Amino acid sequence: xxxNIGKFMHMLWVVFSKPEKAGVFRKRLFEEIQLIGxxxxxxxxLMSTFMGGVIALQTASNMDSPFLPExxxxxxxxxxxxLEFSPTIISLILAGKVGSNVAxxxxxxxxxxxxxxxxxxxxxSLSHLILPKILGAVxxxxxxxxxxxxxxxxxxWLSLMLAxxxxxxxxxxxxxxxxxxxxxxxALTKTVVFAFLIVSISSYYGYYTKGxxxxxxxxxTKAVVSASVAILVANFFLTQMILL
Amino acid sequence: xxxxKNINKSFGDNHVLHDINAKFEKGKVNLIIGQSxxxxxxxxxxxVGLHQPxxxxxxxxxxxxxxxxxxxxxxxxxQIGMLFQGSALFDxxxxxxxxxxxxxxxxxxxxxxxxxxVNFCLERVNLTGTNTLFPAExxxxxxxxxxxxxxxxxxxxxxxxxxxxxxxxxxxxxxxxNLIREITYEYDIxxxxxxxxxxxxxxxxDTILFIHNGRNxxxxxxxxxxxxxxxxxxxxxxxxxxxxxxxxxxxxxxK
Ligand SMILES: Nc1ncnc2c1ncn2[C@@H]1O[C@H](COP(=O)(O)OP(=O)(O)OP(=O)(O)O)[C@@H](O)[C@H]1O
Ligand SMILES: [Mg+2]
Numbered sequence: 001x002x003x004n005i006g007k008f009m010h011m012l013w014v015v016f017s018k019p020e021k022a023g024v025f026r027k028r029l030f031e032e033i034q035l036i037g038x039x040x041x042x043x044x045x046l047m048s049t050f051m052g053g054v055i056a057l058q059t060a061s062n063m064d065s066p067f068l069p070e071x072x073x074x075x076x077x078x079x080x081x082x083l084e085f086s087p088t089i090i091s092l093i094l095a096g097k098v099g100s101n102v103a104x105x106x107x108x109x110x111x112x113x114x115x116x117x118x119x120x121x122x123x124x125s126l127s128h129l130i131l132p133k134i135l136g137a138v139x140x141x142x143x144x145x146x147x148x149x150x151x152x153x154x155x156x157w158l159s160l161m162l163a164x165x166x167x168x169x170x171x172x173x174x175x176x177x178x179x180x181x182x183x184x185x186x187a188l189t190k191t192v193v194f195a196f197l198i199v200s201i202s203s204y205y206g207y208y209t210k211g212x213x214x215x216x217x218x219x220x221t222k223a224v225v226s227a228s229v230a231i232l233v234a235n236f237f238l239t240q241m242i243l244l
Numbered sequence: 245x246x247x248x249k250n251i252n253k254s255f256g257d258n259h260v261l262h263d264i265n266a267k268f269e270k271g272k273v274n275l276i277i278g279q280s281x282x283x284x285x286x287x288x289x290x291x292v293g294l295h296q297p298x299x300x301x302x303x304x305x306x307x308x309x310x311x312x313x314x315x316x317x318x319x320x321x322x323q324i325g326m327l328f329q330g331s332a333l334f335d336x337x338x339x340x341x342x343x344x345x346x347x348x349x350x351x352x353x354x355x356x357x358x359x360x361x362v363n364f365c366l367e368r369v370n371l372t373g374t375n376t377l378f379p380a381e382x383x384x385x386x387x388x389x390x391x392x393x394x395x396x397x398x399x400x401x402x403x404x405x406x407x408x409x410x411x412x413x414x415x416x417x418x419x420x421x422n423l424i425r426e427i428t429y430e431y432d433i434x435x436x437x438x439x440x441x442x443x444x445x446x447x448x449x450d451t452i453l454f455i456h457n458g459r460n461x462x463x464x465x466x467x468x469x470x471x472x473x474x475x476x477x478x479x480x481x482x483x484x485x486x487x488x489x490x491x492x493x494x495x496x497x498x499k
Contacts, residue, residue, distance in 0.1 A: 020349055113332035116294050121346045121398075122321035124314075 008204050014126045015134070015200075028132035036098050036133060036199070037140030041147070047093055048148040051085055052077060052155030060165040073166055074174020077156040079183070086148040087187040088235050091194035094141070095227040099202040102133060103223035106206030107216035115207070130203040134196060141195035142188045149187075186242045193238060194231050201227045245270050246402065246434055251290055251300035253283075260286050262458045264300070271432040273425055273448045275439055278455035279480065284438045285329055287455065288404055291436070292324055293317055304402065322350055325400030329407050329438075331387040333379040333394070339366070340375035343394045350398065365393035368423060370416075385412045392420065396427060403427065403435045409444060417441065421448050442481060445469065454480070470494075 019025035059076040106129060109115050118125040153175060160166045202223035209219040246268040253261040260283040268274040276284050289295040291302050293309060301310040304320055312320070333342050343362045347353055353361070366372050369389035379387055388408065395403060405424060409417035425448045428435040439445065445452065446466055454462040454469075456476050464472065469481060482488045 024348060109334075112335075113328045113330055114334055116289075117326070117328060117332040117334070119294060120292055120321055120324055120326045121349065122318040123349055124318075 007208070008200075011126060011130075011204055011207065012200060014124065015130045015203075017124060017127050019127060019131065020123065024128075025132065028128070029136055032132045032136035033140050036102070036137050037144060040094060040097060040144060043093065043097060044090055044144050044148050045151055047090060048086065048151040049155035049158070051089065052081060052152030052157075053159035055080055055085065055152070056156030056171075057159050057163060057165070060160065060163070070166055070170045071174035071177060073160065074156070074171040075177050076174075078153060078175045078179075081149055081152040081156075082183050082187050086145050086152055087190045087194065088231065090145060090148045091141070091191065091198065091231055092228055094144070095194075095198045095202075095231060096224050098137065099198050099224045099227045100220040101202075102199055103202040103206040103209075103220040104216050106130070106203055107209035107219045108213075110207060110209045111212055111216060126207065130200070130207070133203060134199045137195040137199040138192055141191050145187065145191045186238075189242065190235065190238050193234055197230045197234060198227045201230055245305060246291065246436070247303045248287075248291060249301050249303075251287070251297045251302070253286055253290055253295060253297050260458050261290065261297070264455075264458075264460050266453050266460055266463070267451075268434055268436050269451060270305075270434045271429065272450035273428050273435045273437060275437050275445060275449040275452045276455060277439060277445060277452060277480065278461075280440070282455045283458045284455055285406055288406055288436065288438060292326060292404060293321070322398065323401040325395035325398060325403045327388070327391045327395045327403075327405040327408055329410075331379070331384075331391040333387055333391055335379045337378075338375065339371075339377050339379070339382070339390050342379070342390060343397050346394070346398045361397060362393075365397050366390075368396070368427075369393045370419060385416055388412060389416075389420065392423070399431065401433050403433055405435070405437045407438055407440065409439070409441055414443070417443070418447070424448065442487065445481075 056073055056077045059073045063070070063072060106115075109129070115125045115129075118128060157168065157171055160171055161168070202220075205219040205223040205226070206216075209215050248264055248266045248268075251261055251264040252259070264287060276287065278284050286295060290297040290300075293302075297310065301308055303309060304323075307320065309317065309320055333339075334345065337345065340359075340362050343365055344358050347358045347361060351358075362375070363372065366374065369392050371386060371389055371393065374382070374386070374390070379390070382390065388411065392405070392408065395405070403424070408424060409420045412420060421444050424435060424437060427433065437444070437448070449466040449469070452462075452464055452466065452469055453460055454474075454477055456462075462472065462474050462477050469477060472478070482491055
């Protein structure tokens with residue numbers, strides 16, 4: 001465990017060295033934004049819509065007390081989406097998708113000696129491969145999460161309309177009541193940290209894969225599990241630090 | 245010239261290399277031969293610094309490579325071309341991008357110059373026109389040749405080839421052997437080739453290092469290897485009945 005953390009820190013140290021060529025780096029960055037970010041849009045869209053729908057329905061079904069105004073549904077849907085569901089749950093899902101993808105890509109490059117080939121040419125393989133991934137994720141995850149928040153609220157609205165549980169006006173009033181911009185800042189701060197954790201941890205497991213194709217699979221699994229645990233732990237501490 | 249001194253390398257309990265000493269000369273094709281699993285690939289990786297040897301040192305034209313730091317090593321590595329046993333092409337890139345990669349990374353060549361260089365390298369390995377293919381779309385032998393093209397794209401001063409013609413048909417194997425020899429003589433580079441192929445040994449082996457049980461067992465040139473009475477070498481060289489017949493007929497002639 002501790003030797004892993006030491007090795008991980010050392011890896012980050014090498015990853016954050018100056019890229020060889022700005023042009024090459026820019027090209028790699030856009031590739032990774034495409035791979036890690038744009039390609040995740042469909043799954044994020046799907047998850048967020050359904051998530052918002054379920055939150056709204058559950059809130060509506062739990063509103064037995066006559067003292068609770070109907071706009072509470074919109075309010076609760078918005079708060080839980082922004083505070084927790086979009087940044088944390090979507091990040092956990094991305095840990096599965098992006099984490100396994102990154103770990104197996106780098107792991108395959110390792111076991112087929114492509115990383116050795118980079119090193120032999122004099123390329124800093126850690127920085128060349130991993131820095132664009134980390135930066136791409138840190139830049140694009142917030143976009144994904146904002147997108148997810150929007151769609152989740154739309155999902156909530158859709159489900160309420162379909163079930164006939166509330167009107168559009170009341171829902172929107174709920175969405176707009178007691179709004180604090182700082183919540184969005186909190187959510188996006190979390191997102192950036194999660195993005196960093198997902199990509200750096202799965203790169204780590206990929207890069208230090210030893211053996212063959214089977215071991216690449218094992219690394220991918222380890223990457224997803226560790227990244228998910230890291231997200232949960234980080235979520236706990238960040239919430240304590242920022243919200244309290 | 246590359247000089248290897250007292251290299252030892254273990255993986256856990258597996259002591260792979262024992263006190264290897266060798267000199268690989270400039271302008272010559274230097275072979276490393278030996279049976280499978282004897283540590284040839286590990287030795288090469290120690291020489292180029294992909295493995296850190298437990299003891300010993302490697303020097304490139306007098307510069308002690310083993311103890312350089314990362315940035316200093318980089319300067320020497322830019323002069324090294326290497327063909328890996330499994331080709332190690334970048335599978336997310338086309339053939340052209342693979343060969344162009346080191347040029348883009350380390351030279352200030354224009355797009356046109358780079359393309360010319362790529363095509364020149366492809367021509368040398370008889371693969372003109374394969375620019376847009378992906379490695380997965382190429383046969384194993386093609387991948388080997390593309391990897392050679394990539395290894396020579398930067399005009400290396402030191403060229404390492406790990407089994408350049410394993411898995412190739414005899415005719416292509418000879419083409420590759422000739423190519424390696426030509427490049428070596430033409431650009432006066434230090435070439436190290438690992439091989440199992442007796443044909444290559446006889447054809448291109450200017451100096452030959454025979455590794456057995458992780459030790460440098462025997463050194464010599466291609467004439468000496470045929471006539472040596474070292475037991476292990478003979479077993480290696482004359483492993484096939486065919487080679488034994490050749491030896492018998494040579495001995496008959498001598499009588
Ligand atoms: N990365 C590694 N980790 C642990 N052991 C290794 C590693 N690489 C090689 N070995 C061990 O070192 C020994 C020599 O392997 P090496 O690949 O050098 O053989 P070789 O002479 O190149 O054989 P071949 O002709 O089949 O390629 C083997 O016993 C192998 O198990
Ligand atoms: Mg080998």
